[in-house]
Amino acid sequence: MSVLSALRSSKLITWKPTGKLQQTLGGSVERKGISLHSGKVSTVRLCPGFAGQGRWFEFRNSLVPASVEFAQVSPLCTTLCKDGVRIRTVEHLLSALEGFGVDNCRIQIENLDDQGDDAEIPIFDGSAREWVAALEEVGLEIATDADGKSCEKIAPHVNEPVHVWxxxxFVAAFPSEMVRVTYGINFPQASAIGCQWFSTTPFDDLVYSMQIALSRTFCIYEEVEQMRNAGLIKGGSLENAIVCSASKGWLNPPLRFSDEPCRHKILDLIGDLSLFAQFGNQGLPVAHIVAYKGGHALHLDLARRLMGMT
Incomplete structure (x- = not known):
């Protein structure tokens, strides 16, 4: 069976060659840190993968593919779940892998102070900067299969407008010759954030590392207690998020960009849509993706819609 015939597809997309070969890491690299929601310390080791295998997580001898088929929307994050094993807060790491073109990767996770069946990816400073630094540390190389053969990378092209709301x-995808992302947010309760829009194209690893990866997660100060009462952000602090007060503005400036919250939404979007990837091919659809007040749930709804799952 050819790769094209094996790909799960729909009338909304067509898989086309990118003119590039699938890539993987040039070596293994490890990072350790505190997780945002559980507050637990975990170690993540990124390892090279064979061409055609894609990206997947390995935790307690269980394998969880980075696929939308196993995605669940959790409060304030995206979770992968398979056979009772859950991997939480995957979006920043997957965003970096997709943005940098790491098509095949084995992601090993070890919880240092927890014996449960849940794992969570470290938050670091709330952006994807640490993951980008890890990828730059080992570099990329052409991925090969078990027989030493490389594989051409193909990408999903959107054929007609599609939206979820x-x-x-809403999040919408329109036919385009290149990847373009336009995102809008609106927080009228926090005037320091307010209404913001950001758009970027062309999309490549340089644009990603300079314009998107540095943007940190953010929250409204007046909502922190409510989130903690719900069992969330146990590991949250002013070191891993930018916090905005409705009355006082930003509590831990300076921002890295004037529109850093909006850019972070694009970072999340890329991570969530990376779950569209199959067999080591591109996850981010070739389309003009336009979103307004979106979030993880809508991002995943669009991926499922494009794949014909809904």
Missing amino acids: RNDS
């Missing part, structure tokens, strides 16, 4: 929030 809830109330006044």
Whole structure:
């Protein structure tokens, strides 16, 4: 069976050659840090993968593919779940892998102070900067299969406009010759954030590392207690998020960009849509993706819609 015939597809997309070969890491690299929601310390080791295998997580001898088929929306993050094993807060790491073109990768996770069936990816400073630094540390190389053969990378092209929405929030994909992302957010309760829009194209590893990866997760100060009462952000601090007060503005400036919150939404979007990837091919659809007040749930809804799962 050819790769094209094995790919799960729909009438909304067509898989086309990119003119590039699938890539993987030039070596293994490890990072350790505190997780945002559980507050636990975990170690993540990124290892090279064979061509055609894609990206997957390995935790307690269980394998969880980085695929939308196993994605669940959790409060304030994206979770992968398979056979009772859950990998939480995967979006920043997967965003870096997709943005940098790491098509095949084995991701080993070790919880240092927890024996449960849940794992969570470290938050670091709330951006993807640490993951980008790790990828730059080992570099990329052409991926080969078990027989030493390389594999051409193909990408999903959107054939017709498609959108998903809830109330006044939406994520849409329009046919385009290149990847372009336009994102809008609106936080009227926090005037320091307010309404922001950011758009970027062309999309490559340089644009990603300089314009997107540095942007940190953010929250409204007045909502922190509510989130902690819900069992979330146990590991949250002013060191791993930018916090905005409705009355006082930003509590831990300076921002890295004036529109850093909006850019972080694009970082999340790329991580969530990376779950569209199959067999080591591109996950981010070749389309003009336009989102307004979106989030993990809508990002995944779009991926499922494009794949014909809904």
